[in-house]
Amino acid sequence: MIQLGKLGTGNWKLETGTWKLERVRPHGRLISVGTHRLYIDCQGTGSPAVIFDAALGASSVSWNLVQPAVAGLTRACAYDRGGMGWSRAGPLPRTAGRLAGELHALLEAAGVPPPYVLVGHSFGGFVMRIFAARYRPETAGLVLVDPAHPDHWLAPSERERREIDRAVRLCGYGVVAARVGLARVVAALVGLGALGPARALVKAISLGRLHRQDESVLAPIWKLPPDARRPLRRFWTQPKFFESLGSQINSICESAREVEAATGEGYGDLPLVTISASNPDPVRVRRQENLARLSSRGRHIVASDSGHWIPLDQPQIVIDTIGGMVRAIARGSQGRGHQ
Numbered sequence: 324m325i326q327l328g329k330l331g332t333g334n335w336k337l338e339t340g341t342w343k344l345e346r347v348r349p350h351g352r353l354i355s356v357g358t359h360r361l362y363i364d365c366q367g368t369g370s371p372a373v374i375f376d377a378a379l380g381a382s383s384v385s386w387n388l389v390q391p392a393v394a395g396l397t398r399a400c401a402y403d404r405g406g407m408g409w410s411r412a413g414p415l416p417r418t419a420g421r422l423a424g425e426l427h428a429l430l431e432a433a434g435v436p437p438p439y440v441l442v443g444h445s446f447g448g449f450v451m452r453i454f455a456a457r458y459r460p461e462t463a464g465l466v467l468v469d470p471a472h473p474d475h476w477l478a479p480s481e482r483e484r485r486e487i488d489r490a491v492r493l494c495g496y497g498v499v500a501a502r503v504g505l506a507r508v509v510a511a512l513v514g515l516g517a518l519g520p521a522r523a524l525v526k527a528i529s530l531g532r533l534h535r536q537d538e539s540v541l542a543p544i545w546k547l548p549p550d551a552r553r554p555l556r557r558f559w560t561q562p563k564f565f566e567s568l569g570s571q572i573n574s575i576c577e578s579a580r581e582v583e584a585a586t587g588e589g590y591g592d593l594p595l596v597t598i599s600a601s602n603p604d605p606v607r608v609r610r611q612e613n614l615a616r617l618s619s620r621g622r623h624i625v626a627s628d629s630g631h632w633i634p635l636d637q638p639q640i641v642i643d644t645i646g647g648m649v650r651a652i653a654r655g656s657q658g659r660g661h662q
Contacts, residue, residue, distance in 0.1 A: 349364070354432045356413075357428065360410065361405060361429045365433070367396070370653075373400070374402070374426070375399070375401040375442045376404070376444070377407075378632075379568065382403045382408030384555060393646065397649050404425075406566060407564060419453055419581050423450050426450065427458055437463075439461060439463060440466065440645065441454055444633070448467040449471055456585040464593065465590065468598045487572060487573065497569075547635065593620065594620050594648050594652065595614075595621040596624065598625070600633060626640050
């Protein structure tokens with residue numbers, strides 16, 4: 324046996340020519356939503372419950388720097404969409420509308436009562452916007468962290484359509500690589516810090532079609548505590564991950580239409596905050612401000628020192644925004660209780 328690199332309780336090892344990764348035990352639970360089981364991790368107590376949804380290629384782990392602090396204020400629940408993280412694969416296509424329905428079923432089955440403050444990062448913002456529109460009486464607030472915008476995908480250019488097709492093909496290569504074990508070899512090399520060989524192998528697997536910027540779909544894991552990184556290499560080496568990610572990308576235009584259809588009338592007086600990455604371009608600023616104006620109580624803020632991964636770059640601004648909203652909602656509930 325040759326030990327190649329440690330991942331805490333999960334070690335990559337070479338044994339009789341087979342790569343093996345020992346399992347890392349999750350903190351949450353797998354709950355059935357009928358067609359498959361979804362993972363949810365709830366911490367803390369109180370109301371309203373805060374529900375976290377991650378970016379396109381991310382999982383509940385990406386909230387590791389935010390969720391514990393929020394759990395000190397109220398109940399805080401992070402979950403994995405079907406096929407991502409610890410969740411089992413769900414039916415296709417993985418559109419935002421389907422995902423919002425699955426999240427609602429999960430919260431009911433897990434016994435997490437409303438009202439909810441919904442927090443969505445990037446593509447997770449699509450899911451949370453649809454959830455808030457469909458289940459408005461159960462929604463107490465909405466925090467959108469550098470969210471995706473549907474108008475960007477309602478009428479994509481020819482170049483953007485080619486990029487969608489290319490990304491879907493890359494996910495297809497990932498499925499094959501995961502099934503034959505090559506994805507685990509890549510993850511082992513990354514774990515050892517051998518990024519050059521890892522990129523060379525990925526380039527070969529993808530027939531040269533993977534670009535350096537494509538890596539941005541995955542969270543910058545070095546900003547997470549070591550314990551939080553342990554399961555990620557397992558997540559990113561399973562066929563279900565690439566199948567689900569590919570379906571979410573392939574159906575991004577349909578998801579955008581679902582968001583527009585669900586939220587056409589706005590959110591009334593629902594507390595709503597959008598958080599932009601630093602130095603956003605004028606088009607993105609306009610989109611964020613227009614999104615905030617969908618509520619009479621909406622506002623737009625800019626993280627002063629963040630890229631797209633604000634929950635990892637500047638977690639405190641997300642914590643403070645959620646905390647302020649939770650306290651305001653709690654005060655409002657107490658006031659109504661005394662009437």
